[in-house]
Amino acid sequence: MSKGTVLTVVGARPQFVKSAVVSRAFSMQGQLTEKIIHTGQHFDDNMSRIFFDELNIPEPVWHLGIGGGSHAQNTGRAMEAIEKIILEEKPEFVLVYGDTDSTLAGALAAAKANVPLAHVEAGLRSFNRVMPEEVNRVLTDHVSTLLFTPSEVATKNLANEGIKGEQVINVGDVMYDAALIFGKIAEQKSSILKSLKLEPKGFVLATLHRKENTDNFSRLNGILAGLGTSERVVVLPLHPRTKNRILESGIVVPKNVMVIDPVGYLDMLMLERNAFMVATDSGGVQKEAYFQGVPCVTLRDETEWVELVELGVNKLVGASAAAIQDALKVSRFPDVALNMYGNGDSSMRIVEAVERSIDRRRASEK
Ligand code: UDP
16 A cells, blocks of 8 residues: 655656656655656657656656746746645655756745655755756755755755754765666667767767856857867757757857757767767766766866866866867776765665655654
């Protein structure tokens, strides 16, 4: 018999990857019923549907279809819709991931309805409040009941804000679970190298979608010019927002940059694994490069994953063409262990901790 319902709120691509392994753990463990709310923040087939299909994510029970508005509009509308679902479903827990507007909407709706909230990927900080993601993270952490951190640094960040104790659990990173579980499947199913005619270690893989880069044409231009200096092909699966901004700006994409549509996660894993180097402003892709033992240059001025920079596997280069040019020349991955983010059992530990918390609450209510 189910011990109750957990409502999971997702909406954007990185959340599909993270939630896939936790949903898998929920169904393997079998004691709680998970029901998924998809806010609709990402809705294109190649930004949403493909992840549900390839990663076997249970079909969302609710599709809110909310997207396209401002940050406040999206957050407000999602909050209203999620509150209604919470009041009807009376879940034991609400589960949110990462740092998007969907995360914050789920968090605030749960907190105000007095439903326990679990935040997966808690404690990350860029210390740059201009980033919409940073505001979402800080607020979500401060209303969470359980905070699942992926790293020691994240746990320390929370402690510095006064959030500590047994509600903070360093479970490692669910994205490592995902890379391990789906890496094997990707080897069998993906034919992306062949279809793009790429040689292993013969290309650079790039992704670009952070607002601070896409909406600032001088940075956008610097990054594309920097990628253009590589003597290798640079494969760029292009996020829809970046595509629109490039078109608006009139910036010409350099010849060696191979722009392709966003790819599914299995293809992405194969591109990462076989890249000479990764260049990205994505949070998730920085870590995935490390999981695959591939050096990464980060196209930002700061990162939440500072331990990768300290380890020497990730280099912060910002948006300067010259700095990117230098960084793309030599691919060197130091001899370091690849398990800094846990053992691949983060998703199981999350499910167990949620269940323990429910048991404890019930026991205290008796
Ligand atoms: N990803 C993907 N296809 C792509 C680009 C990214 O499957 O074309 C995956 C990537 O492997 C990672 C996740 O999407 O698991 C990261 O999402 P994104 O970069 O959009 O967000 P961030 O991690 O910066 O929050």
